[in-house]
Amino acid sequence: xxxxxxxxxxxxxxxxxxxxxxxxxxxxxxxxxxxxxxxxxxxxxxxxxxxxxxxxxxxxxxxxxxxxxxxxxxxxxxxxxxxxxxxxxxxxxxxxxxxxxxxxxxxxxxxxxxxxxxxxxxxxxxxxxxxxxxxxxxxxxxxxxxxxxxxxxxxxxxxxxxxxxxxxxxxxxxxxxxxxxxxxxxxxxxxxxxxxxxxxxxxxxxxxxxxxxxxxxxxxxxxxxxxxxxxxxxxxxxxxxxxxxxxxxxxxxxxxxxxxxxxxxxxxxxxxxxxxxxxxxxxxxxxxxxxxxxxxxxxxxxxxxxxxxxxxxxxxxxxxxxxxxxxxxxxxxxxxxxxxxxxxxxxxxxxxxxxxxxxxxxxxxxxxxxxxxxxxxxxxxxxxxxxxxxxxxxxxx
Amino acid sequence: xxxxxxxxxxxxxxxxxxxxxxxxxxxxxxxxxxxxxxxxxxxxxxxxxxxxxxxxxxxxxxxxxxxxxxxxxxxxxxxxxxxxxxxxxxxxxxxxxxxxxxxx
Numbered sequence: 001x002x003x004x005x006x007x008x009x010x011x012x013x014x015x016x017x018x019x020x021x022x023x024x025x026x027x028x029x030x031x032x033x034x035x036x037x038x039x040x041x042x043x044x045x046x047x048x049x050x051x052x053x054x055x056x057x058x059x060x061x062x063x064x065x066x067x068x069x070x071x072x073x074x075x076x077x078x079x080x081x082x083x084x085x086x087x088x089x090x091x092x093x094x095x096x097x098x099x100x101x102x103x104x105x106x107x108x109x110x111x112x113x114x115x116x117x118x119x120x121x122x123x124x125x126x127x128x129x130x131x132x133x134x135x136x137x138x139x140x141x142x143x144x145x146x147x148x149x150x151x152x153x154x155x156x157x158x159x160x161x162x163x164x165x166x167x168x169x170x171x172x173x174x175x176x177x178x179x180x181x182x183x184x185x186x187x188x189x190x191x192x193x194x195x196x197x198x199x200x201x202x203x204x205x206x207x208x209x210x211x212x213x214x215x216x217x218x219x220x221x222x223x224x225x226x227x228x229x230x231x232x233x234x235x236x237x238x239x240x241x242x243x244x245x246x247x248x249x250x251x252x253x254x255x256x257x258x259x260x261x262x263x264x265x266x267x268x269x270x271x272x273x274x275x276x277x278x279x280x281x282x283x284x285x286x287x288x289x290x291x292x293x294x295x296x297x298x299x300x301x302x303x304x305x306x307x308x309x310x311x312x313x314x315x316x317x318x319x320x321x322x323x324x325x326x327x328x329x330x331x332x333x334x335x336x337x338x339x340x341x342x343x344x345x346x347x348x349x350x351x352x353x354x355x356x357x358x359x360x361x362x363x364x365x366x367x368x369x370x371x372x373x374x375x376x377x378x379x380x381x382x383x384x385x386x387x388x389x390x391x392x393x394x395x396x397x
Numbered sequence: 398x399x400x401x402x403x404x405x406x407x408x409x410x411x412x413x414x415x416x417x418x419x420x421x422x423x424x425x426x427x428x429x430x431x432x433x434x435x436x437x438x439x440x441x442x443x444x445x446x447x448x449x450x451x452x453x454x455x456x457x458x459x460x461x462x463x464x465x466x467x468x469x470x471x472x473x474x475x476x477x478x479x480x481x482x483x484x485x486x487x488x489x490x491x492x493x494x495x496x497x498x499x500x501x
Contacts, residue, residue, distance in 0.1 A: 002403055003403055006403045006407060006408075010407075010411045013411065013415065014411070014414055014415070014418070017415055017418045017419075017438055018418065020422070020434065020435075020438070021418060021421060021422045021425075021426070021435070026428055026430050026431060029431055029434060030434065033434050033437065033438065036415075036438065036441070037441065040441050040444070040445055043408065043411075043445060043448075044445075044448055046403070047408065047448045047449055047451075047452045048452055049448050049451070049452070049460055049463075051460070052444075052448060052460055052463050052464070055464065055467060056444075056467070059467055059471060060437075060441070060467065060470075063471065064437065064470065064471060064474050067474060067475070067478060068430065068433070068434065068474070068478070071430065071478045071481065071482060072430055074482070075481075075482065075485050075491065091424075091425075092425055095421055095424045095425055096421060099417045099420060099421050100417075102417065103413060103414065103417045106413045107410055107413060110406055110409050110410060110413070111406060122455055123455040123456065195455075330455065330457070331451075331457075331460060335457055335460075336457065336460055336461065336464065339457045339458070339460075339461050340461065340464070343461075344461050347461075347465060351465055351468045351469065354468070354469065354472050355468060355471065355472050357472075358471075358472035358473070358475045358476050359475060361475075361476045361479065362475040362476055362478070362479035363479075365476070365479035365480055365482070365483050366479045366482050366483060
C-alpha cells in the first residue's frame, strides 16, 4: 500500500520535473515545479516529517513560487526569444549522457554501499530525574561525571535530556557539593537503552529507609495515542507495603497492590478525574488525595506517592503530580522548535540575519535610484558633449 | 517506531533522479528564470534525501538542516530574482547566452 503510494507520487514528481525542464513557456514550468514541490511535501509526510511538509507547501509552493511567477509576469519573459530559437543550449547530448552516467554510478553507490538502510534506527534515550528523597534538601544529580540536574527540591523533576545509551553511575549529592569529594546520598548503576525515556526517581528516607532509585522506563512509541494519555506511578512510601490508586468518582481501581519501590505504567482516557490513594484492602480512609484535575490527551503524567516532612517534623503522605508532554513526536513542530532553540540557536540567528541581508540586497538591486547599474549605463550612454552642454548654464546663475 | 513500508534506498534514488534533472536544467536551459527553478529543484532533491536519512537514523538534525536549506533558498531566490530583474532592465533579455558583459 505504502509502496504503491510512493511509486505513484514519485512518478508524478519525476514527470512534473521533466515537464518543467521541457516546457517552452516559463509559466508552465513554474506550475509544474509547484506540482513537483507538492509531491515532495507528500513524501515528507510519508517520512514522518509533518512540519517540514507544511513548510514545504507554504514557503516553497506558496511564497517562493509566487515570487517566481510574479517576476516572470513582470518581465514578460515567458519565452527567451519569441520565434524558433532552440530552448536548449548546444551541448545537450553531452550533458544528458554525463548526467545518466552519474546517476548510474550514484545508484550503484547507494545500492552497494555499506550503509544499512533497511531498518529504522531508534533514537537516543531521554532521561529525567525526580527527587522525592525524604529528609534531603536540594540535590544535584550526576549521570556518569556529567550533571543532569542542579538544585532540585523535593517533589521536583528535571527537564528531559537526551543522553547517549549505555551504562551509567547515577549519584546524588547535596546541592553545590563536589561529586568526587562528598559522600553521595545515592549511588546506583543504571542502563539506558535506545528508544526509551526514563524517569529516574530517587526514593527513600534518610537515616531509615535506604535511599534507592526507581527507574520508570517507557517506550518512545508515539503511534498508539489518540485521545488517551500515559500515566506512570511510583510508590515511594517506605511505610506502606501495598497501595491502590482509585478513581474517586467511579471507584475504579487504576493501580492495584503497588509495593514500595515499584513502578507501573498504564493508559488512561482523558477527562476530569479525582484520584485517591488507599492501602490495599481498605476502602475507608484514603492516605492521600489528588484534587479534581483535567487530564489532557497526549501527555505523560507521573504520580509519585511520597511522604513529605512537615514543618513540625511529622510526615504527611502526598501524591506528587508531575506532568510533561509525552516525549515530543518525531518531526512535529514541538520537536523542531525544541531543537532550534537548544542545539541550533546560533545557526537559527545567522539564517535570520542572512534573510535580512537578502531582503536589503533585493531592495538595493531592484530600486532604480539605488542600483549601481542604471547610473553606470547612463554615464556610458551619455557622451561628454551632454556634460559640456549643461556645464555653462551653472555659472550664469 | 513503526516500520515504514518503503525502504530508504528508494527515497534516495528518487532524490538522485530529481537532482540530476535539476542539474540538466541548470546546464541546458537558456532562460535564466528556468535555470533558477532548476536550482530550486536540486535543493529540493537534497532536502528529500536529508529527510529520508533523518527518518532512517531517527534524529532531528536532518529536519533542521532541511529547515535551514529552505530559509537559505528563500534568501537566494529573493536576491537572484532581483538580479534577474536588474539584468533584464539593462539587457532587455534574460537569455544566459547573451550575458557576457565583458566581451563586447
